[in-house]
Amino acid sequence: MTVAVTPPATAAQEGSPPLRAARVLRRGVQGLSTVMAYLAGWNYVLCAAFITADVVGRSLFGVSSAATVEVTSYMLAVGIAWSLAHTLAMRAHIRVDVLVNRMPLRLRAALHLFSIVLLTGFAAFVAWAGWQILDESILFDAHDNSALHVPMWIPQGLWTLGLVVFLAMSATLMLESALALLGGRVEEVEALLSSRTIDDEAGEALEAVAMAKEEKPA
Numbered sequence: 373m374t375v376a377v378t379p380p381a382t383a384a385q386e387g388s389p390p391l392r393a394a395r396v397l398r399r400g401v402q403g404l405s406t407v408m409a410y411l412a413g414w415n416y417v418l419c420a421a422f423i424t425a426d427v428v429g430r431s432l433f434g435v436s437s438a439a440t441v442e443v444t445s446y447m448l449a450v451g452i453a454w455s456l457a458h459t460l461a462m463r464a465h466i467r468v469d470v471l472v473n474r475m476p477l478r479l480r481a482a483l484h485l486f487s488i489v490l491l492t493g494f495a496a497f498v499a500w501a502g503w504q505i506l507d508e509s510i511l512f513d514a515h516d517n518s519a520l521h522v523p524m525w526i527p528q529g530l531w532t533l534g535l536v537v538f539l540a541m542s543a544t545l546m547l548e549s550a551l552a553l554l555g556g557r558v559e560e561v562e563a564l565l566s567s568r569t570i571d572d573e574a575g576e577a578l579e580a581v582a583m584a585k586e587e588k589p590a
Contacts, residue, residue, distance in 0.1 A: 388555055398541075398544035402541065406461075408455070415451045439518040442520070457534070458541075492542040
């Protein structure tokens, strides 16, 4: 029986040293964003449990936390911010791509790079604005008006952290894509920045089913 052996990737296949370094950097930020996204998901579970407990408590026992609206507002804001980077890495943000998908691959890659440059600029502005709000709250020792009197730097700091990681994810994607495009690796730019296709969605669903079957006890 003959076994096919896939040869290791050569330096030329992996790209230039700057591209390889950018790829490692992007994967590091992507790993962090994945952890943050999982935490954001559990944060929403806790948020739903908190709201449910408060509604049941008020309806049946006449008790309430008196701070449900404030606390869950913080949880929702932090969850959104902590999910932005992972959503970008997974190419899951909503995009209108009817026109761009009909263009030649090289032009499409250039437009993808242009879009990530614009997104990185927007992420930088949002992260800067978040830091300004956080800095002001720390300066004035701001607290909310709820019964818990929460120091505002706590939810705002967590929220700003998510925005900063979103900026880092955007910047590393921009850097890797620019280096790949300069090296003529347009397929790599397409794989990094294009919208998810039906095949991508179907493949992910089949992979999830296969994993579920493997984990199911006999």
